[in-house]
Amino acid sequence: MNSARIDLRAIIKQEGLRYTTQREAVWRELQSSDNHRDAESIYFTLRGRSINISRATVYRTIEILVKYNLVRKLDLGDGRSRFECKLGSGHHDHLICTKCGRIDEFVNDDVEELQKSIAAENNYVLSNHIHQLFGLCENCQNEEDK
Amino acid sequence: MNSARIDLRAIIKQEGLRYTTQREAVWRELQSSDNHRDAESIYFTLRGRSINISRATVYRTIEILVKYNLVRKLDLGDGRSRFECKLGSGHHDHLICTKCGRIDEFVNDDVEELQKSIAAENNYVLSNHIHQLFGLCENCQNEEDK
DNA sequence: CTCCATAATGATAATGAATCTCATCTAATT
DNA sequence: AATTAGATGAGATTCATTATCATTATGGAG
Ligand SMILES: [Zn+2]
Ligand SMILES: [Zn+2]
Ligand SMILES: [Zn+2]
Ligand SMILES: [Zn+2]
Numbered sequence: 088m089n090s091a092r093i094d095l096r097a098i099i100k101q102e103g104l105r106y107t108t109q110r111e112a113v114w115r116e117l118q119s120s121d122n123h124r125d126a127e128s129i130y131f132t133l134r135g136r137s138i139n140i141s142r143a144t145v146y147r148t149i150e151i152l153v154k155y156n157l158v159r160k161l162d163l164g165d166g167r168s169r170f171e172c173k174l175g176s177g178h179h180d181h182l183i184c185t186k187c188g189r190i191d192e193f194v195n196d197d198v199e200e201l202q203k204s205i206a207a208e209n210n211y212v213l214s215n216h217i218h219q220l221f222g223l224c225e226n227c228q229n230e231e232d233k
Numbered sequence: 234m235n236s237a238r239i240d241l242r243a244i245i246k247q248e249g250l251r252y253t254t255q256r257e258a259v260w261r262e263l264q265s266s267d268n269h270r271d272a273e274s275i276y277f278t279l280r281g282r283s284i285n286i287s288r289a290t291v292y293r294t295i296e297i298l299v300k301y302n303l304v305r306k307l308d309l310g311d312g313r314s315r316f317e318c319k320l321g322s323g324h325h326d327h328l329i330c331t332k333c334g335r336i337d338e339f340v341n342d343d344v345e346e347l348q349k350s351i352a353a354e355n356n357y358v359l360s361n362h363i364h365q366l367f368g369l370c371e372n373c374q375n376e377e378d379k
Numbered sequence: 380c381t382c383c384a385t386a387a388t389g390a391t392a393a394t395g396a397a398t399c400t401c402a403t404c405t406a407a408t409t
Numbered sequence: 410a411a412t413t414a415g416a417t418g419a420g421a422t423t424c425a426t427t428a429t430c431a432t433t434a435t436g437g438a439g
Pocket of ligand 4: 268269317325326327338
């Protein structure tokens with residue numbers, strides 16, 4: 088339910104930080120809407136709801152959410168960071184349509200295992216990875232036929 | 234040997250473009266030095282060799298090299314693009330040390346096959362992918378023990 | 380070799396995402 | 410209500426990259 092909201096307040100408090108309307112708004116927005124949002128989009132959505140917030144605060148709040156592992160930061164290669172709420176979904180990677188920008192998610196345990204062995208072979212201790220597949224989604228393939 | 238240089242001249246000419254000293258210099262620099270160079274590094278190296286070139290021309294030349302598939306553009310997540318000459322090495326992906334910035338390369342055909350099946354399952358026609366593993370390299374792990 | 384059209388270059392301004400500054404505001408406790 | 414330190418907003422700043430445009434130089438024609 089809204090355990091998520093409670094989570095943020097608890098974390099915020101525990102760290103001696105303050106639970107502000109701006110922080111709550113960004114967190115709710117990231118939870119309730121589609122994932123893979125960029126900062127500008129969050130900023131405009133909240134402004135459109137008459138919530139008083141600045142770009143700087145959007146960025147600062149997201150930074151906190153990422154720090155406390157509630158939000159994942161994505162670099163999809165288009166110059167702006169995207170963010171997705173980590174509640175309610177496990178680790179996944181992304182398929183991105185180069186034509187329409189559609190983003191799909193995939194989970195593949197075999198690849199995850201191979202990543203571990205690649206790291207081991209190269210004497211790396213892994214912390215994270217980026218795995219993104221770019222191409223044409225089904226819709227955009229069909230439009231190519233015209 | 235220098236078939237590469239000939240390649241560029243041929244491509245340049247074929248497109249009705251002009252083979253300038255700046256374009257040759259950038260291409261030679263990318264061929265002769267370590268891979269994973271950023272534009273600024275190429276700019277300064279060439280200036281250091283008394284080659285007259287501007288940042289804009291470095292970027293413009295790299296754009297051409299990427300367009301004609303001689304150079305691959307990498308986004309390693311640190312805010313600046315890296316470039317690597319595609320001659321003399323097949324497709325590979327990267328391991329990146331988050332502490333010292335070291336970059337290693339890996340080739341894994343099993344992963345490449347899995348990428349194809351993931352794309353097929355999701356009805357995507359793949360064009361390319363980004364696969365980067367981040368962690369601590371061997372040296373940096375040892376320094377952690379201090 | 381010289382001329383010429385035009386592609387290419389360089390200096391600089393502009394862009395855009397993200398961060399920083401700092402005066403002002405406000406959450407949270409007393 | 411007063412207090413205080415953390416949080417905010419407006420605007421400046423940074424940094425990589427791109428755009429502008431006057432000047433330069435390539436490469437083909439003659
Ligand atoms: Zn599409
Ligand atoms: Zn996702
Ligand atoms: Zn290292
Ligand atoms: Zn490489």
